[in-house]
Amino acid sequence: QYILGIETSCDETAAAIIKNGREIVSNVVASQIESHKRFGGVVPEIASRHHVEQLTVVFDEAMKQANLDFKDLSAIAVTEGPGLVGALLTGINAAKALAFSQGLPLIGVHHIAGHIYANRLITEMHFPLLALVVSGGHTELVYMKEHASFEVIGETLDDAAGEAYDKVARTLGLPYPGGPHIDRLAHEGQASIDLPRAWLSEGSFDFSFSGLKSAVINTLHNAKQKGIELEAKDIAASFQASVIDVLVTKTAQAVDKYQVKQLLVAGGVAANKGLRTALENEFGKRDGFELVIPPLSLCTDNAAMIAAAGSILYEKGVRSNLALNANPGLELLPY
Ligand code: ATP
Ligand code: MG
Numbered sequence: 001q002y003i004l005g006i007e008t009s010c011d012e013t014a015a016a017i018i019k020n021g022r023e024i025v026s027n028v029v030a031s032q033i034e035s036h037k038r039f040g041g042v043v044p045e046i047a048s049r050h051h052v053e054q055l056t057v058v059f060d061e062a063m064k065q066a067n068l069d070f071k072d073l074s075a076i077a078v079t080e081g082p083g084l085v086g087a088l089l090t091g092i093n094a095a096k097a098l099a100f101s102q103g104l105p106l107i108g109v110h111h112i113a114g115h116i117y118a119n120r121l122i123t124e125m126h127f128p129l130l131a132l133v134v135s136g137g138h139t140e141l142v143y144m145k146e147h148a149s150f151e152v153i154g155e156t157l158d159d160a161a162g163e164a165y166d167k168v169a170r171t172l173g174l175p176y177p178g179g180p181h182i183d184r185l186a187h188e189g190q191a192s193i194d195l196p197r198a199w200l201s202e203g204s205f206d207f208s209f210s211g212l213k214s215a216v217i218n219t220l221h222n223a224k225q226k227g228i229e230l231e232a233k234d235i236a237a238s239f240q241a242s243v244i245d246v247l248v249t250k251t252a253q254a255v256d257k258y259q260v261k262q263l264l265v266a267g268g269v270a271a272n273k274g275l276r277t278a279l280e281n282e283f284g285k286r287d288g289f290e291l292v293i294p295p296l297s298l299c300t301d302n303a304a305m306i307a308a309a310g311s312i313l314y315e316k317g318v319r320s321n322l323a324l325n326a327n328p329g330l331e332l333l334p335y
């Protein structure tokens with residue numbers, strides 16, 4: 001079984017082919033970061049235009065690297081949402097055109113289901129499991145009792161973790177995307193500044209990062225008024241310590257409550273060195289428990305993860321028709 005995956009939900013144009021749900025045959029990603037950098041964030045219109053230009057290039061390359069023909073493919077999986085509507089539409093229309101012209105099944109995939117299924121390219125999934133999704137637009141704890149059964153047990157009430165990283169980085173005058181810069185600075189500084197941790201109500205697995213972001217801005221502002229020079233590296237270290245503390249503590253509580261066998265980590269913020277170390281310290285040596293953190297290239301947006309999720313949906317008989325539309329606010333529900 002070969003599944004072609006297409007992903008265009010944000011600022012990466014990607015195509016990939018996965019064999020039998022777990023083996024990467026080809027995985028091509030064209031990033032647009034350079035085009036968006038000078039605007040300090042992703043500009044939706046520019047993203048759509050780039051996708052239109054890059055889609056055929058990326059798709060051709062994925063087919064060429066795989067050395068496969070259309071007749072070898074079992075289905076085409078494409079990100080249906082959430083994401084930028086114009087960006088999503090470019091990938092969906094390409095996938096529809098290919099599915100129609102080649103007579104192949106079409107499968108709409110939830111972007112976050114894709115991020116979670118990136119883990120299946122590393123290891124087999126053992127249920128029940130928990131996925132910690134930390135990306136540019138999402139911070140969620142997802143419980144899965146079996147394949148394609150997604151239950152969101154906690155999510156951010158405001159900013160996503162990655163969004164908070166990018167906003168704090170911007171405040172510190174660092175380039176977009178700011179996550180990697182804060183991560184680097186955090187390792188040079190000391191977590192010496194007292195910043196809040198949003199625990200929310202007792203037993204809640206929800207998150208909130210906008211208060212932390214405001215606290216960073218206020219701390220900088222107050223220090224400036226008093227003529228105190230705060231070091232960016234210490235702000236970065238203190239901010240990162242707060243984010244990691246909340247993420248790891250809540251995840252540990254959820255792992256205990258749901259008695260899961262695996263913790264899968266997903267999304268761009270999983271690239272964070274401090275978070276990876278903290279997760280390894282907390283979950284790395286538990287008996288009968290597996291912590292899975294994919295390599296960086298599978299944490300950020302790619303199409304291999306969409307094909308991996310698409311493969312399970314294909315086996316489950318999930319199919320979309322040619323009326324498939326972009327759904328920017330698509331909810332993550334059991335398929
Ligand atoms: P979503 O999947 O929710 O739609 P997205 O696909 O745009 O969002 P990803 O590509 O998964 O998000 O991740 C991008 C985010 O990851 C950015 O906010 C970026 O700053 C953050 N990020 C990347 N590397 C690091 C790092 N080392 N530390 C912290 N954050 C990081
Ligand atoms: Mg991106």
Ligand code: FE
Binds near residue numbers: 115135136301
């Ligand atoms: Fe993503």
